[in-house]
Amino acid sequence: xxxxxxxxxxxxxRGVATLTLNRPDKHNAMSAGMIAELADAARRLAADAAVRVxxxxxxxxxFCAGGDLAWMRDQAAKxxxxxxxxxxxxxxxxxxxxxxxxxxxxxxxGNAFGGGIGLMAVCDIVIAAEGARFALTETRLGLVPATIxxxxxxxxGEGHARRLFLNARHFDAATAGAIGLVSAVRPAAxxxxxxxxxxxxxxxxxxxxxxxxxxxxxxxxxxxxxxPVGYSIGLLADRWESAEGRAGIAAFLNxxxxxxxxxxxxxxx
Numbered sequence: 001x002x003x004x005x006x007x008x009x010x011x012x013x014r015g016v017a018t019l020t021l022n023r024p025d026k027h028n029a030m031s032a033g034m035i036a037e038l039a040d041a042a043r044r045l046a047a048d049a050a051v052r053v054x055x056x057x058x059x060x061x062x063f064c065a066g067g068d069l070a071w072m073r074d075q076a077a078k079x080x081x082x083x084x085x086x087x088x089x090x091x092x093x094x095x096x097x098x099x100x101x102x103x104x105x106x107x108x109x110g111n112a113f114g115g116g117i118g119l120m121a122v123c124d125i126v127i128a129a130e131g132a133r134f135a136l137t138e139t140r141l142g143l144v145p146a147t148i149x150x151x152x153x154x155x156x157g158e159g160h161a162r163r164l165f166l167n168a169r170h171f172d173a174a175t176a177g178a179i180g181l182v183s184a185v186r187p188a189a190x191x192x193x194x195x196x197x198x199x200x201x202x203x204x205x206x207x208x209x210x211x212x213x214x215x216x217x218x219x220x221x222x223x224x225x226x227x228p229v230g231y232s233i234g235l236l237a238d239r240w241e242s243a244e245g246r247a248g249i250a251a252f253l254n255x256x257x258x259x260x261x262x263x264x265x266x267x268x269x
Contacts, residue, residue, distance in 0.1 A: 006034035008059075009041055014262060015052035016199050017045055017102075024060025029068040030115050032086070039093040046100055052210075053202045054100065055195055056123055057107040066114025066137065090115070091147040098122040098151060099218075101211035103202045107195045109188065113137050118148025120181060121155040124214070127195050128173045129188040134181070135170040154221070156180050206244040206260050 004022075011017040019041055021028040030038075045051050058064060075086050097104065097119070106123035111133045120126050136152070138145045145152065145165055153161045160179040164171065176182040186194045202210060216235060218224065225231040239245045244260075251258050 004037045004041065006031065007037050007041060009044075011048075011051055014199075014203060015050050016055065016203075017048075017051045017053070018055045018057055019045070021056075021058040021064055024058075024062070026068060027062035027065035027111075028058045028060065028116070029065040029071075030090075031068040031071050032074070032089070034068070035071075035089050035093050039089070039096050042093070042096040042100055045102060046096075049207075051102055052207050053103050053105065053199045055105045055107055055199065056097075056119065058109060060110070062110045063108045063112040063132065064116025064119055065111070066116050087147055094118055094122055094148065094151060101214060102207075103198075103210060103214070105195055105198050107191060108132055108182070109191055114145065115148055117181065118145070118151055121148065121151035125183045125198050126181065127184050127186060127191060127198065128176060128182040129191050130173055130185055131188065132173045132176075133170055134172075134176055135168055136164050137168045139166060140168045152181075204258070204261050206248055206258070208242060208244045209239060209248075212239060 006021070006023050008020045008022050009017065010020075019038075021034070023029065023031070023034065045054055071086075075083055078086065103125070104123045106120050106126035106128075108120060108126055108128040109132070110129065112120055113135050114137055117134055117136060136145045149161075149165075152165075156164070156179045163169075164179075173182060173185045177185045184194060212235065216232070219231065220228055240249075247259050250256075257263075
């Protein structure tokens, strides 16, 4: 995979894809081009059966500074319909990443502001460097964190959102961890090892079951089903009847390795 101007996308032999924001000279601020490319990359990753885990990373010292100044200038110059179209593109990009049927691990090596926090909020797991700082800065500009709002509020809850949305205050990685935006905080030197640990855990799991579990969480947490009990019963029956479910149970009962697990390193030369 590749061919992007604002991103890089690489997949290793294990099926771990690394999607990297690659505008370090612009602090990885999101331009119209980056928004479109992120949406395209998410669709491609969703459709690629060889991809089992996606790492969302960034080049340079900043994870994502939010909206690019040129993008914001263009939005300001548009009429209402044009602004709605621009906001729709951003909102649908976030939704496409949020709906990704693969685990999405955020590798946050530096600061994130505004839309950068939106990118963090659509990740399943976020590992952040100790020195990273964050802020939802929109109200300082007379704006609001609207399109990222559904994901950030779900992630951190209404109480924390009231504090951080309204006054645009900066907060550190420890606070981000305490409010649930970040899953784990690590020294910068240990960031890659922590991300690798998360990826390896997913590689022990059945890809279809992981996708189904992710859908289960979304549907239950967001009230997307009228009968959660009936839905969960049917889903479990579906998984028991799936090829993965049959293969996993057979391997477990016969003490065989799971068919989707990577071979274990025996430590030999």
